[in-house]
Amino acid sequence: MTSRRIAFVVFDGFQPLDLTGPHEVFHSAGDYACVVVASRAGPVASASGLLVHVAHGVTDLDPAGVDTLVVVGGRGVDRAREDEALMAWITAAAAGARRVASVCSGAFLLAAAGLLDGRRVTTHWAREEQLAREYPDVRVDRDPIFVRDGRVWTSAGVTAGMDLALALVEDDLGRDVAHAVARRLVLFLRRPGGQSQFSVALWSRQPATDPVRAAVTAIHAAPGNRHDIAGLAAHAGLSPRHLQRRFTAELGVPPTAYVERVRVEAAQRALAEGDEPVDAIARRCGFATAETLRRTFHRRLGVAPSDYRARFRSTAGPAGAPQSQPTALPLEGEPA
Structure with a gap:
């Protein structure tokens, strides 16, 4: 069986957990080929200063063949919207992708590409007013941790990207696989998108x-x-x-x-x-x-x-195994 290609888009000033969290979820599921793309190949600095070596620039990675496009967020998202080559690659990849997703303020890149017009979406609570103001054709819902509207999925801040990735795995491979991944990564087994961002x-x-x-x-x-x-x-x-x-x-x-x-x-x-x-x-x-x-x-x-x-509620694993405990309404990370 051919692995589904997950393409992550990053840029200078991206939030590292927006990339590494969902990337680990897909990798742990074992049925995906994950690639990371930026404007240029080589080291890309995250918002926290962590350098990530990106193997593919937009000029050497064919946007065709992407199953799921995941655009991460971060403080550099506003400057990234002005990167014409990056935006052109996102638009081309989204055109042929089965699914398009954003983590946190990555929604701004999807909105700039016209991919969110008329859709219900979410983003980090700290930037939802800006998203609604700058893109009035987008229906912004500030409360859920992630939202699915057709083939477009958007999520709130940082840890919500892992919830979104688990939901995508469950959509592809079923609940048992998603729960196995959650147990392996010590994540909450069920945190549907309707759960609030706020405590x-x-x-x-x-x-x-x-x-x-x-x-x-x-x-x-x-x-x-x-x-x-x-x-x-x-x-x-x-x-x-x-x-x-x-x-x-x-x-x-x-x-x-x-x-x-x-x-x-x-x-x-x-x-x-x-x-x-x-x-x-x-x-x-x-x-x-x-x-x-x-x-x-x-x-x-x-x-x-x-x-x-x-x-x-807590879901028991194999006999004698610890149980994963869900929480009520957690913080979704720092504003990206």
């Missing part, structure tokens, strides 16, 4: 004053407690109206929305890490009933609690 600590601003910090600490310490505005105001030593105003100003969301987000994450962890019944988790995490938890999950995550558990 509460990242999604919201940090409190700037001690009274609001006290209220936030109380919420995180016991998500299942009542946490009405009067109770939080008592923790903060402020009047309810004053806390409402200060909390919203400092964190960007009102207390009720913040409490709900913390409770959702507590329920996510409980569903992923244990066998406790859904109704018990709902009560413990402050949702009162399983139906309230279900409605909140559908509104915030687009899935039922039972489906979330099926996707993210």
Whole structure:
């Protein structure tokens, strides 16, 4: 069987993990031939200073025959968009490729090539506004860790590139192979694209004053407690109206929305890490009933609690083998 060719595009100032993470996933699957291409063959400096020797420049690698084109991100992506030879090679390779993908801000190169027009895409949360502003024909979704729209796949920052690569392997070779690769690389076995890029600590601003910090600490310490505005105001030593105003100003969301987000994450962890019944988790995490938890999950995550558990719970390997533990909503690396 002929190996599928995966072509990675890099440039000066690329994010090294955008390349090495997905590259290892495909290599570990054993059914791919990975090549790396840049404007020129030779050493290419990453954003962190790591030098990668690239065997192929755009003038000596035929863009035909690429099965999957993967464009990485990094701080140098803006300058790379001005590289006419590189952009021409990306456009030619994409025209014949079965799939086109980007990691993090690599989406800017695909957008510059006109490959994202009319499509729903994602990128690192720190650059989604720029992408939407500069390419108004692109439908930018800032929340998911990766998005598939037809033959085009886009992912958020850094580690999301490995999730994307695992999804591509699963699409080609099946779930068992993707899970075997994940176990070998000690990755999360199932982290579908619909999972959010954000945890509460990242999604919201940090409190700037001690009274609001006290209220936030109380919420995180016991998500299942009542946490009405009067109770939080008592923790903060402020009047309810004053806390409402200060909390919203400092964190960007009102207390009720913040409490709900913390409770959702507590329920996510409980569903992923244990066998406790859904109704018990709902009560413990402050949702009162399983139906309230279900409605909140559908509104915030687009899935039922039972489906979330099926996707993210620990998956046992061979007898006696350690289990891979999923996390709730992880940080997707530094802005690229």
